[in-house]
Each structure stands twice: as C-alpha cells, then as structure tokens.
Amino acid sequence: MIDEHLIACHECDLLLRPPQLEPGGVARCPRCNATLFAAPQNSQERTLAFTLGATILFLLANFFPIMGLQIGGTEITCTLTGAALELYNDGMHTLGILVMITTVIVPATQLLIMLYMLLPLSLGIMPPRVPDLLRMLQLLRPWSMVEVFMLGILVSLTKLAAMATVIPGIALWSFALLMLLMTAAFSVFDARQIWRQLPVEGR
Amino acid sequence: MKPHPASAAAQGLLNCHSCGLLSKNVPNASDRCPRCGTHLHMRKPNSLTRTWALLIAAFILYIPANLLPVMHTASIIYEEDDTIMSGVIYLWTSGSWPLAILVFCASVTVPLAKLIALTILAITAQRKSTWRQQERTKLYRMVEFVGRWSMLDIFVVALMVGLVHFQSLATISAGPGALAFASVVVITMFAAMSFDPRLIWDPEPKDDD
Numbered sequence: 001m002i003d004e005h006l007i008a009c010h011e012c013d014l015l016l017r018p019p020q021l022e023p024g025g026v027a028r029c030p031r032c033n034a035t036l037f038a039a040p041q042n043s044q045e046r047t048l049a050f051t052l053g054a055t056i057l058f059l060l061a062n063f064f065p066i067m068g069l070q071i072g073g074t075e076i077t078c079t080l081t082g083a084a085l086e087l088y089n090d091g092m093h094t095l096g097i098l099v100m101i102t103t104v105i106v107p108a109t110q111l112l113i114m115l116y117m118l119l120p121l122s123l124g125i126m127p128p129r130v131p132d133l134l135r136m137l138q139l140l141r142p143w144s145m146v147e148v149f150m151l152g153i154l155v156s157l158t159k160l161a162a163m164a165t166v167i168p169g170i171a172l173w174s175f176a177l178l179m180l181l182m183t184a185a186f187s188v189f190d191a192r193q194i195w196r197q198l199p200v201e202g203r
Numbered sequence: 204m205k206p207h208p209a210s211a212a213a214q215g216l217l218n219c220h221s222c223g224l225l226s227k228n229v230p231n232a233s234d235r236c237p238r239c240g241t242h243l244h245m246r247k248p249n250s251l252t253r254t255w256a257l258l259i260a261a262f263i264l265y266i267p268a269n270l271l272p273v274m275h276t277a278s279i280i281y282e283e284d285d286t287i288m289s290g291v292i293y294l295w296t297s298g299s300w301p302l303a304i305l306v307f308c309a310s311v312t313v314p315l316a317k318l319i320a321l322t323i324l325a326i327t328a329q330r331k332s333t334w335r336q337q338e339r340t341k342l343y344r345m346v347e348f349v350g351r352w353s354m355l356d357i358f359v360v361a362l363m364v365g366l367v368h369f370q371s372l373a374t375i376s377a378g379p380g381a382l383a384f385a386s387v388v389v390i391t392m393f394a395a396m397s398f399d400p401r402l403i404w405d406p407e408p409k410d411d412d
Binding site: 031037076090092103135155162192199 | 208210212214216218222223224225238239240293294297299302305306336341347350351352355358359360361362364365376377381382385389392401404
C-alpha cells in the first residue's frame with residue numbers, strides 16, 4: 001500500500017494533497033471541479049454483485065430476440081447480433097462492425113475484465129496483468145453504448161409501429177436492466193483502491 | 204505562500220494518466236510509470252495537431268452525413284429515402300414529438316455543437332488564452348460526456364434494417380449517409396480524446412494586482 005502525499009488533477013494538473021474522504025464521499029479539484037476520486041462504501045463487493053448481475057442480463061440480451069414484427073400471419077424476430085449481421089451482409093460492413101463493437105464486444109470485454117479482477121480480489125489475490133486491464137477499462141469506457149442503444153430501440157419501436165405490430169422481446173427488458181446495472185457497477189467501482197494495492201518499482 | 208496554485212508540471216512532476224501516480228519528471232520519452240508501466244507524457248503528445256486534423260475531417264463529413272440518405276425503404280407500393288432530418292420530421296408528424304426532439308438533439312444539434320465546442324477549445328488552447336478557464340473545462344467535460352449519444356440514429360438504422368427484411372413486402376437498407384454520420388461520431392469522439400484539457404490551465408494567469 002502506498003501513501004500518496006501528493007496527487008495531480010487529471011484535468012488541470014493542479015498539485016494537491018489528497019483529501020481524506022468519509023466513506024461515500026467524493027473529492028473534487030478545487031480549481032477546475034473535476035471529480036478526482038470517490039470512496040464508495042464496500043466498493044469491491046458492490047461492484048462484483050452488480051457485475052455478476054449484468055453478466056447474466058448480458059447473456060439474456062444477446063441470445064433472445066429484441067423485438068418481433070407481426071405482419072398478417074407471419075412473425076419475424078431479430079436479435080442484436082442478427083441486426084448487426086444484417087447490416088454487414090447488406091454491404092454496410094463498417095456500420096455492422098461498429099454496431100457490434102459498441103453494443104456487444106466492448107460491454108462484454110468490460111464485464112469480463114471486471115470479473116477477472118474482482119473475483120480473485122474478493123479472495124485477497126491480485127491477479128496478473130491488472131495494470132493493463134485497468135488501463136483497458138479506462139480506454140473502453142466511452143465506446144460502450146448500451147444506454148444509447150436502449151434509446152435506439154425505443155425510436156425504432158415507434159417507427160416500426162406504423163408498419164406492423166411490434167412485439168417487444170425478452171432481450172429488450174434485459175437490455176433495459178443491463179443498462180441500469182452496468183451504470184451502477186461503474187459508479188461504485190473504485191479503480192484507485194486497486195491501483196493503491198499495486199507495488200511501485202523503486203527509483 | 205505561493206501566489207498561484209501550482210501545477211504538477213511546474214514542479215517537475217509527471218502525473219500518470221492511467222493510475223494517477225506522480226513521478227519525477229525525467230525527459231526520457233521512453234519513461235514509464237513505476238507503478239503501472241504506462242508511458243508517461245507531460246501532456247498528450249501532439250494534442251492540438253491531432254485534434255485539429257480530426258476536427259477538420261469531421262467538419263467535412265458532417266455535410267454528407269446530413270444531406271445523403273441514411274435509410275432506404277422499399278416495398279411493393281412505395282420507395283423512399285430518408286435523411287436524418289426527414290426521420291426527425293416523420294417522428295414529429297406521426298405524433299411522437301418527444302422522440303422527435305430527442306433524435307433531433309442527438310443527431311443534428313449535438314454533433315454540430317460538439318464540433319463548434321472543440322474548435323473553440325482548440326483555438327483558445329492554441330492561443331494560450333487564460334479566458335474563462337473554468338467554463339472551458341466544463342465545456343470539455345460536456346463534449347466528452349455527450350459524444351456517444353450521437354450514435355442513436357445509427358442504432359435505429361441498424362435495428363430497422365435487421366428487423367425489416369421480408370423479401371416480398373418491404374426492405375429497409377442503410378444509405379451512404381449512415382456511414383458518413385457514423386464517421387462523424389467516431390471521429391469527433393477521437394478528437395475529444397486527443398484534446399488535453401490540461402492545456403487550458405497551462406498558461407500562467409496574468410498578474411493584475
């Protein structure tokens with residue numbers, strides 16, 4: 001465990017003495033008001049719980065149809081991956097890949113990284129390559145668009161309702177819950193706590 | 204007492220952008236953080252040049268993104284090309300005006316506002332301006348936060364294409380505008396990431412008193 005006498009704000013580079021936080025408190029930069037770090041209560045346990053829940057919902061959201069269309073007697077359903085594949089086969093390769101990355105691959109990677117780190121950590125073991133994974137998690141964050149996708153579903157439902165009867169699928173509800181749980185997991189996740197458990201090479 | 208709050212850089216300290224550990228400034232370019240092994244940089248390398256390049260590309264792509272059709276609907280009775288704007292108008296006239304406003308904000312206003320905001324940030328940072336530093340940092344934070352929401356329309360197109368593929372009744376396919384639009388979103392996200400908000404605070408405040 002390292003005692004950090006000084007830290008610098010990541011947004012304005014102001015040199016600061018890290019404030020002691022009450023559990024549940026948030027430290028902000030006095031100059032630019034950036035969130036420096038937070039100390040959520042029982043961060044690790046709560047993050048792990050939310051992540052496990054999100055993983056189950058993620059599987060449901062990807063294997064069940066998002067919605068179905070009924071025209072006359074025929075019913076057509078589509079899964080998320082199916083929609084991305086359809087774009088791809090339609091000649092829109094880049095778009096299909098982009099949709100796949102932002103709604104399936106990135107969220108899946110985020111969940112896997114979290115599980116890989118948090119399960120051993122909950123037993124007091126530091127798994128290998130944690131620095132790389134934490135960095136990756138930071139990098140991936142803007143590219144996970146589960147909540148945007150949820151809104152996209154709402155808009156398409158409205159547009160399609162004019163053409164045919166739309167039946168919401170299991171994946172739709174799973175997606176809505178997944179969005180909530182992933183947001184919750186990231187808001188209680190405290191990367192700083194893990195960073196501080198890592199050794200510093202002497203200089 | 205110091206007259207001005209000191210930045211880490213002014214004290215010869217480097218802040219690791221991954222783990223937040225401060226280390227002593229070593230001019231070696233290959234220097235790595237002693238805790239997490241990330242390459243250390245005083246500021247993001249070539250931050251402004253990269254931001255400018257990406258911004259210009261996004262400005263150019265913004266035009267086809269709004270003019271070209273993003274979606275093509277064809278059925279036995281009619282055939283139709285939809286641009287972003289006509290999609291908004293359709294939602295509005297069909298009575299779902301909250302969604303119309305939402306899509307309009309996410310696909311038309313937000314990308315343009317983001318381009319303008321980033322341009323302002325890049326210009327002021329380049330001129331080493333000390334003008335409204337706090338507000339500019341807030342602006343940067345907003346640009347970063349709001350960027351992903353412009354993907355909304357791309358997801359709508361994807362879902363509609365994926366769902367509506369009855370061979371005889373109707374087909375929906377993505378138009379070239381969708382690709383341009385997605386590129387604008389992705390490129391502006393990269394532009395926001397390459398901008399270093401610390402550049403806003405680097406110029407020393409002027410002593411007026």
